[in-house]
Amino acid sequence: MSANFSNYVKGSEWRKRLDIFGDHHSLFNSDFDEWKQQRKVVRAFLSHQQLNQHVAKIIPDIIEKGLIPILDNLSEQGTVVDLQDLFARYTFEFASLIATGSKANCLMRIGLAENQFQKAIDDACEAIFARLLIPETFWKLQRWLGIGKERKYKKSWKILDKFWEKYLSIKREKLCEDQEGFNALTCYLTPHEIVGQTPTSNVMRGNIVGLIFATEDTTSTALSWFFWLLSKNPVSEIKIRQEVIKHIFPQNQVKKWRPTAGSLEQLNKLVYLHAALCETLRLFPPVPYEMRTPLQPDILPSGHRVDQKTGIVISSYAMGRMISIWGEDCHEFKPERWITKEGGIKHEASHKFFAFNAGPRICPGKEIGFTLTKAIITTIIHNYHVQLVETHPVTPNLSIVLRMKHGLMATINNRWA
Numbered sequence: 080m081s082a083n084f085s086n087y088v089k090g091s092e093w094r095k096r097l098d099i100f101g102d103h104h105s106l107f108n109s110d111f112d113e114w115k116q117q118r119k120v121v122r123a124f125l126s127h128q129q130l131n132q133h134v135a136k137i138i139p140d141i142i143e144k145g146l147i148p149i150l151d152n153l154s155e156q157g158t159v160v161d162l163q164d165l166f167a168r169y170t171f172e173f174a175s176l177i178a179t180g181s182k183a184n185c186l187m188r189i190g191l192a193e194n195q196f197q198k199a200i201d202d203a204c205e206a207i208f209a210r211l212l213i214p215e216t217f218w219k220l221q222r223w224l225g226i227g228k229e230r231k232y233k234k235s236w237k238i239l240d241k242f243w244e245k246y247l248s249i250k251r252e253k254l255c256e257d258q259e260g261f262n263a264l265t266c267y268l269t270p271h272e273i274v275g276q277t278p279t280s281n282v283m284r285g286n287i288v289g290l291i292f293a294t295e296d297t298t299s300t301a302l303s304w305f306f307w308l309l310s311k312n313p314v315s316e317i318k319i320r321q322e323v324i325k326h327i328f329p330q331n332q333v334k335k336w337r338p339t340a341g342s343l344e345q346l347n348k349l350v351y352l353h354a355a356l357c358e359t360l361r362l363f364p365p366v367p368y369e370m371r372t373p374l375q376p377d378i379l380p381s382g383h384r385v386d387q388k389t390g391i392v393i394s395s396y397a398m399g400r401m402i403s404i405w406g407e408d409c410h411e412f413k414p415e416r417w418i419t420k421e422g423g424i425k426h427e428a429s430h431k432f433f434a435f436n437a438g439p440r441i442c443p444g445k446e447i448g449f450t451l452t453k454a455i456i457t458t459i460i461h462n463y464h465v466q467l468v469e470t471h472p473v474t475p476n477l478s479i480v481l482r483m484k485h486g487l488m489a490t491i492n493n494r495w496a
C-alpha cells in the first residue's frame with residue numbers, strides 16, 4: 080500500500096462492484112493519473128483555510144441547535160433512542176454542509192422520518208458486500224431480474240441520484256448569493272482555483288456522494304462502537320470525564336459544556352480521549368477491509384506471491400486483533416497503549432494502525448474526523464449519562480462498513496437537570 084503503491088490498484092473488479100460511487104474518473108473509483116488529479120482537488124479542499132474556519136463554525140452550530148435539544152428532550156421523556164441513527168444524522172448534517180452547502184435538517188425530524196440518504200447507503204453497502212462474496216454471474220442475474228440485494232441497490236442508486244439532483248438544482252439557483260460557506264459543490268461549479276475546470280456532472284456526482292459517504296458513515300460508525308466500548312469499560316468513561324474537567328475547566332468552575340468555534344482547539348489537549356478513539360478504531364475500524372489488484376507479479380511482505388489474477392483483501396479488522404501486531408492483550412480495550420510515558424499521544428505507523436488506510440491513498444479527512452467525533456463525545460460525556468439497553472443485541476452488520484446490525488439503543492440522562 081505504501082512501498083509499491085503504483086502496483087496495487089483498485090481496478091475494474093472494484094469499480095464494477097462499487098459503481099454507485101462513480102465511474103473510473105471519480106475519486107473513489109479511479110486509479111493512476113485520473114485519481115492523482117481528483118486526489119489533488121480533495122486534498123486542497125479539505126486542507127483549505129476557509130474549510131477549517133467553516134468546520135469550526137458548523138460543528139458547534141449543529142451540536143447546539145440540532146443535537147442538544149434532542150438529547151434534552153430524550154432525557155426529559157426518558158425515551159429510548161438509537162444512538163447509531165442519532166450519530167448518523169449528526170454526521171450527515173455536517174457532511175451535507177461541507178459537500179454541498181445544503182442543510183439536511185435531519186436532526187429536526189428525528190423519530191418522524193428515516194434518513195433516506197443513510198438508508199440508501201446502508202442498503203448499497205450491503206449489496207456491495209454480497210457482490211464480493213457471490214459469483215459475478217449470480218449477482219448480475221439478480222440485478223437483471225431486479226431481486227434480492229440487487230433490487231435494493233437499484234433503489235439506493237435512484238435515491239442518491241435524487242439527492243444529487245436536488246443538491247445541484249438548489250446550488251445552481253443560489254450560486255450567486257451563496258452564503259453557506261465553503262463547500263465542495265460550490266468549488267466545482269464556480270469553478271474554484273482548487274478545482275480548475277468544472278468536471279462532468281458524473282464526476283461531480285460520484286465525488287460529492289462519495290465525500291458525504293466517506294465523512295458520514297465512517298465517523299458515525301466510529302462513534303457507535305466508541306459508546307459501546309465505553310459501556311463495557313466504565314473506568315475509561317470516568318477517565319475521559321476527569322480529563323475534560325481538568326483541561327476545559329482548569330479553574331474548577333465545572334458547568335455545562337457546549338463546543339464553540341474557539342473551543343474546538345481545546346479538544347486537542349484531551350490525550351486520553353484521543354487514545355480511546357484510536358483504540359476504538361483499532362478494534363472496530365469503520366472500513367473493515369481494503370481490496371486491491373496487483374498490476375505486475377510481486378511478493379508480499381508476508382512472502383506470498385501475487386499476480387494480476389490475485390484479488391488481495393487486507394482486513395483492518397483482523398489486523399487490529401493480531402497478537403503479532405498488537406501483542407497478547409490485543410483483544411482488550413486499552414487506551415493506555417496509545418499514550419507515551421511522558422503522557423503524550425503515541426503515534427503508530429499507518430501500516431500498523433490501518434483504520435485510515437496507508438500510503439498515498441490514506442484518508443485525507445482523518446483530522447476532520449477526529450474533530451467531529453471529539454466534539455460530540457465531549458458534549459455527551461460531560462453533560463449526559465448514557466445508559467445502553469442491556470438486552471439489546473449488538474452485532475456488526477454484513478457490509479463494507481462496520482455498522483451495527485440492530486443499532487445501539489440507549490437512554491440519556493441530563494447531568495445538569
Ligand code: HEM
Nearest residue numbers: 293294297298301365366434435436440442443444447448
Ligand atoms: C473515523 C473516521 C474515518 C475513517 C476511519 C476513515 C477511513 C478511510 C479509509 C479506510 C479510506 C480508504 C478507502 C478506500 O480504499 O477507498 C478513506 C478514504 C477517504 N476518506 Fe476517510 N475516514 C474517516 C473520516 C473521513 C472524513 C471525516 C472525511 C472528509 C471530511 C473523509 C474523506 C475521505 C476521502 C475523500 C477518501 C478517499 C481518498 C482517496 O480515494 O484518495 N474521511 N477513509
